[in-house]
Amino acid sequence: MSMVDRLANIDRRWIFLMMGLAVAVPIIYIGITGKTLPEQPTPLAQAAFDELDKLPPGSRILLAWDFDPASEGELGPMATSFVRQCCQRGHRMYFLTLWPVGTQMIQKTASLVIDGFYPDLEYGTDWVDLGFKAGNEAVIKTIATDFGQMFPNDSRGTPIESIPMMDGIVSISSFDAIVNVSAGYPGSKEWVLYAATPYKKPLLVGCTGVQAPQMYPYVPLQVQGLLGAIKGAAEYESVVNAWVRRDTVETLLEEAGVDGADAGTLTKDFFDDPEKLKSWLAEPAAGGLTEAKRASLVQAVQGVEPGIFLEAQRRMGPQLVAHLLMIALILAGNAVYFVTRRRGGAR
Amino acid sequence: MSRQAIGLIVVLLLFVGLLVVRAGIGKGMGRVYSERESVAMVQVEIPILDVVEGEAKGTVGTESVWVPAASDDAVDFASADSPRVEWETTTPIKPGTYFQDPSNAAFELDWPRTIGIWVAALFTLAIFSFLYKDNAIYKIAESVVVGVSAGYAMVIGFWDMLVPNLLGKLVPMFVQTHFIPGMTDTSVNWLYIIPAVFGILLLMRLAPKGQWLSLWALAFIVGTTAAIRMVGYIEGDFLSQINATVMPIYQVVEGANGSVDVYSTIWASIRQFILLIGVLACLTYFFFSVEHKGVVGGVARVGIWFLMITFGAAFGFTVMGRIALLAARFEFLFDDWLWLIDPTNQRTIPDAVAVLGM
Amino acid sequence: MLKRNVPLLITGLIGVFLIVANFFPSLSAMSEDFTVFFGIIAAMAFVLGGGSLLKVHLKKISDRNAGWAYSLIVLGTFAITLAVGLLKIGVPPNPGFPDKPWSGSVNADGTAFEWIYEYALKPLSATMFAMLAFYIASAAFRAFRAKNIEAILLLGTAFIILLGRTFAGYYLTGWIPIDGPFSGLRIEELSVYIMQVFNTAGSRAIIIGIALGIASTSLKILMGLDRSYLGGGN
Numbered sequence: 001m002s003m004v005d006r007l008a009n010i011d012r013r014w015i016f017l018m019m020g021l022a023v024a025v026p027i028i029y030i031g032i033t034g035k036t037l038p039e040q041p042t043p044l045a046q047a048a049f050d051e052l053d054k055l056p057p058g059s060r061i062l063l064a065w066d067f068d069p070a071s072e073g074e075l076g077p078m079a080t081s082f083v084r085q086c087c088q089r090g091h092r093m094y095f096l097t098l099w100p101v102g103t104q105m106i107q108k109t110a111s112l113v114i115d116g117f118y119p120d121l122e123y124g125t126d127w128v129d130l131g132f133k134a135g136n137e138a139v140i141k142t143i144a145t146d147f148g149q150m151f152p153n154d155s156r157g158t159p160i161e162s163i164p165m166m167d168g169i170v171s172i173s174s175f176d177a178i179v180n181v182s183a184g185y186p187g188s189k190e191w192v193l194y195a196a197t198p199y200k201k202p203l204l205v206g207c208t209g210v211q212a213p214q215m216y217p218y219v220p221l222q223v224q225g226l227l228g229a230i231k232g233a234a235e236y237e238s239v240v241n242a243w244v245r246r247d248t249v250e251t252l253l254e255e256a257g258v259d260g261a262d263a264g265t266l267t268k269d270f271f272d273d274p275e276k277l278k279s280w281l282a283e284p285a286a287g288g289l290t291e292a293k294r295a296s297l298v299q300a301v302q303g304v305e306p307g308i309f310l311e312a313q314r315r316m317g318p319q320l321v322a323h324l325l326m327i328a329l330i331l332a333g334n335a336v337y338f339v340t341r342r343r344g345g346a347r
Numbered sequence: 348m349s350r351q352a353i354g355l356i357v358v359l360l361l362f363v364g365l366l367v368v369r370a371g372i373g374k375g376m377g378r379v380y381s382e383r384e385s386v387a388m389v390q391v392e393i394p395i396l397d398v399v400e401g402e403a404k405g406t407v408g409t410e411s412v413w414v415p416a417a418s419d420d421a422v423d424f425a426s427a428d429s430p431r432v433e434w435e436t437t438t439p440i441k442p443g444t445y446f447q448d449p450s451n452a453a454f455e456l457d458w459p460r461t462i463g464i465w466v467a468a469l470f471t472l473a474i475f476s477f478l479y480k481d482n483a484i485y486k487i488a489e490s491v492v493v494g495v496s497a498g499y500a501m502v503i504g505f506w507d508m509l510v511p512n513l514l515g516k517l518v519p520m521f522v523q524t525h526f527i528p529g530m531t532d533t534s535v536n537w538l539y540i541i542p543a544v545f546g547i548l549l550l551m552r553l554a555p556k557g558q559w560l561s562l563w564a565l566a567f568i569v570g571t572t573a574a575i576r577m578v579g580y581i582e583g584d585f586l587s588q589i590n591a592t593v594m595p596i597y598q599v600v601e602g603a604n605g606s607v608d609v610y611s612t613i614w615a616s617i618r619q620f621i622l623l624i625g626v627l628a629c630l631t632y633f634f635f636s637v638e639h640k641g642v643v644g645g646v647a648r649v650g651i652w653f654l655m656i657t658f659g660a661a662f663g664f665t666v667m668g669r670i671a672l673l674a675a676r677f678e679f680l681f682d683d684w685l686w687l688i689d690p691t692n693q694r695t696i697p698d699a700v701a702v703l704g705m
Numbered sequence: 706m707l708k709r710n711v712p713l714l715i716t717g718l719i720g721v722f723l724i725v726a727n728f729f730p731s732l733s734a735m736s737e738d739f740t741v742f743f744g745i746i747a748a749m750a751f752v753l754g755g756g757s758l759l760k761v762h763l764k765k766i767s768d769r770n771a772g773w774a775y776s777l778i779v780l781g782t783f784a785i786t787l788a789v790g791l792l793k794i795g796v797p798p799n800p801g802f803p804d805k806p807w808s809g810s811v812n813a814d815g816t817a818f819e820w821i822y823e824y825a826l827k828p829l830s831a832t833m834f835a836m837l838a839f840y841i842a843s844a845a846f847r848a849f850r851a852k853n854i855e856a857i858l859l860l861g862t863a864f865i866i867l868l869g870r871t872f873a874g875y876y877l878t879g880w881i882p883i884d885g886p887f888s889g890l891r892i893e894e895l896s897v898y899i900m901q902v903f904n905t906a907g908s909r910a911i912i913i914g915i916a917l918g919i920a921s922t923s924l925k926i927l928m929g930l931d932r933s934y935l936g937g938g939n
Contacts, residue, residue: 015839016843019673019839019842024681031678031688031689037871040893043897069827069828069830070834071672072827072831073672073675073676074668076675100504100751101503101826103503104812104819104827107812132503133507133744134508134744134745135748136747137579138571141575141579145737149737150737152530153529155810158801159529159532162529192583193580193583194583198583208668209667209668209671210661210664213900213904214661216901216904217588217591217905217909219905221587221591231667306691306692315674315678316871318670318673319670320871322838323667323870323873326666326841329842329845329846330845330863330864334851390804413800413801413803430804437815462824463820466825467823467828489775491782492829492833493783494758494778494782494783494784494786495782495786495821495826497755498786498790499786499822500755502786502811505752505790508747509748512745512748525805526807527808528802538738539745542742542745543745545742545746546752547749549746550753553753553760562708562712563711566715566716566719566934567746568746568750569716570717570718570720570927571719571743573720573922573924574723574724575740577919578727581916584912585913592909618898618901621902621906622905625906626906629907632910653903653906654910654911656858656899659858659859659863659866660900662862663862663866664866666841666845667867669837672831672837673838679828
């Protein structure tokens with residue numbers, strides 16, 4: 001049997017094994033070395049960030065977590081980064097879901113990001129979990145005009161009248177932006193059709209690779225920011241992380257007594273040349289900061305991020321190798337096909 | 348015993364052997380630690396102060412509230428026979444936190460969650476075993492998914508939708524007493540008899556007789572969906588998408604200093620032109636009332652090319668998505684179960700001083 | 706009469722009312738009632754789903770069909786999940802109302818129901834979908850043949866997307882200056898253009914086509930011309 005024949009009749013389990021290794025080996029490599037590939041944000045990821053960034057602190061953001069564990073690998077990191085940006089910016093967050101399992105997704109992002117890194121945020125004032133409602137697009141259609149009708153209470157059984165941040169929430173129009181992380185139906189398309197388009201609300205979508213191509217036509221008139229699959233997540237994650245680090249440094253400098261404009265300039269200097277931070281730390285101005293705050297200042301400038309906020313960027317490693325394998329497989333499959341066909345034709 | 352079976356058993360034993368070795372190296376694997384906390388609440392009668400112009404002038408009655416047993420209010424107002432409720436919670440902690448202070452009495456190995464990690468790992472491997480070939484273990488795992496997901500949706504549907512939105516309107520007092528004590532509006536809304544009746548009619552589908560009654564409920568669902576979709580798709584998809592296409596082909600792009608950026612303007616205009624041509628060509632391809640011959644045929648062919656590029660992009664994105672899902676499963680196995688990698692620093696002992704050494 | 710005409714009447718009346726309500730804000734409260742009713746009936750559909758599951762698998766077991774033991778597992782796990790969830794086993798009360806044992810959230814951290822989700826439903830459903838990565842790899846080797854221009858366009862686009870959406874894109878064409886006249890030829894830029902121009906054009910045409918299809922089907926259903934949902938043809 002020739003090489004080509006053997007390749008043509010290869011047991012598909014060998015291909016499975018190759019795919020398994022293409023994904024597993026980079027995960028272990030990145031897991032041990034901690035190195036991730038650099039990200040260059042595309043305009044859509046940057047637009048998603050800008051949309052939330054331009055809203056003043058305290059804006060009301062509706063976060064619809066319409067996904068399940070089956071697509072958490074792609075969407076979980078987006079959810080994490082969206083919430084991180086909202087928390088850092090000081091937006092008020094209203095979580096809800098149209099998927100039964102979405103309740104767990106909300107709990108997970110809330111416990112990871114809010115409980116883990118923003119413990120000062122108060123439930124009911126800064127964020128609220130409204131839970132699941134059945135009815136797919138009918139839910140959106142109802143809350144488009146009357147929020148309380150569909151959501152008489154939050155997921156913990158507190159009536160919305162007793163939740164401070166629900167004061168003034170009448171309908172979709174009461175929100176400043178909608179963020180939707182979606183794995184299918186009901187999801188981004190429904191939020192476009194029944195909320196964002198008729199009520200002219202900014203809509204940011206994070207969706208799976210399968211949905212992403214169908215969402216592009218809605219940009220930029222009906223959808224303002226679009227994160228497609230894990231690459232979109234990684235780009236947005238890197239934008240949010242870089243901003244959070246700058247924002248942290250600026251806030252810490254202001255805490256140390258540096259005034260607003262100077263803090264901005266100093267922050268820029270530190271990121272351009274970390275050596276400047278070293279000399280600044282020796283100055284008396286830095287004395288106002290506790291040891292822990294000095295440590296976080298250094299970490300922010302050095303680009304140290306908690307691992308949870310690098311999830312998407314870590315996943316781009318296995319992605320790279322597996323994409324190359326896919327291309328190699330398609331090329332090999334075609335080579336085998338054309339060689340056998342030519343041989344068949346000669347016969 | 349066949350050769351294949353022996354081979355399989357050898358592979359399995361090798362795997363178990365590796366696991367045992369892994370479990371014995373370093374700090375082990377697949378364990379969850381928790382912090383045990385007991386919550387005690389006590390019901391106290393707190394006096395309501397009569398506040399006049401910001402100053403307290405005596406009290407006007409009392410209100411009955413539940414407060415944590417360790418709070419100041421509890422110390423001040425609770426008596427021996429105040430109603431008390433106690434329960435325990437366990438919150439998972441990072442294994443690193445436990446390794447740092449294993450003698451802390453509040454920290455313990457969390458058996459239910461540890462068993463859970465192992466169950467989850469075995470279920471993951473059970474599904475992967477299908478890649479080798481169909482087998483009983485895979486089928487068991489598959490049956491569990493079916494059963495659990497049906498039960499899960501029913502439970503969430505009941506507690507999150509039927510209780511607050513249906514029972515809360517029809518039997519509000521009952522719901523308030525047992526399920527949602529904070530509920531304030533306890534008036535009965537008789538209109539909600541309608542969905543209750545339709546809901547029961549829907550269940551008639553399961554009954555041996557009178558299945559046709561479920562068509563009434565189906566009619567409600569179909570009618571609502573059709574009406575919502577008709578308006579939504581016309582406004583959000585049809586009109587808005589045409590609106591987004593009918594744009595000037597000449598797209599002016601301004602540079603940073605406010606002048607026209609010639610190069611970008613040309614590119615943006617070309618893009619807009621291609622977009623317009625593409626949409627029209629694809630629509631021509633979809634238009635079957637005219638035979639695809641001559642000019643129409645040529646345009647339709649261009650439409651096919653655009654669609655092929657679209658499908659190619661969709662394929663690329665689908666591959667991307669699938670791989671991310673696989674990566675997430677492997678991360679679970681390597682990180683949570685095998686403790687081979689630790690990207691989120693779960694198991695490293697926190698070391699605050701090291702970072703200052705820049 | 707009751708079997709055919711009543712459903713047609715229900716569909717038509719509700720549909721027409723909901724459409725008309727879009728034009729009269731005073732009717733919006735009533736149309737919200739209907740959409741909430743829809744949600745409630747949709748939640749009842751979960752019960753129907755559970756009931757059908759029960760029916761199908763009980764029959765399999767009683768007939769001793771091939772693989773009936775698996776049906777036993779389906780029903781067993783279904784019953785356990787349902788019991789644990791509906792009875793709120795291990796759910797601590799809502800801290801605001803400690804004397805009401807049923808007031809806590811069913812999927813709070815540490816409850817039995819949450820355990821079932823975290824350690825059974827989540828790994829199982831996530832792994833099921835993760836398996837597709839293997840099958841798509843196998844299909845890539847066996848099924849995608851560049852036989853004609855259409856197939857070449859499809860595969861070529863897929864390659865650009867696969868390379869452009871990872872670091873490989875930067876690596877291969879990173880030498881093209883980003884602010885020069887040929888920056889558009891960098892693979893990652895190409896992948897952006899493909900998505901925003903070609904894919905947008907194709908998807909947009911599909912969206913417009915589907916929208917017209919949905920609108921006309923909906924109209925036919927509301928007017929009673931399409932009765933396929935009632936079953937049994939016309």
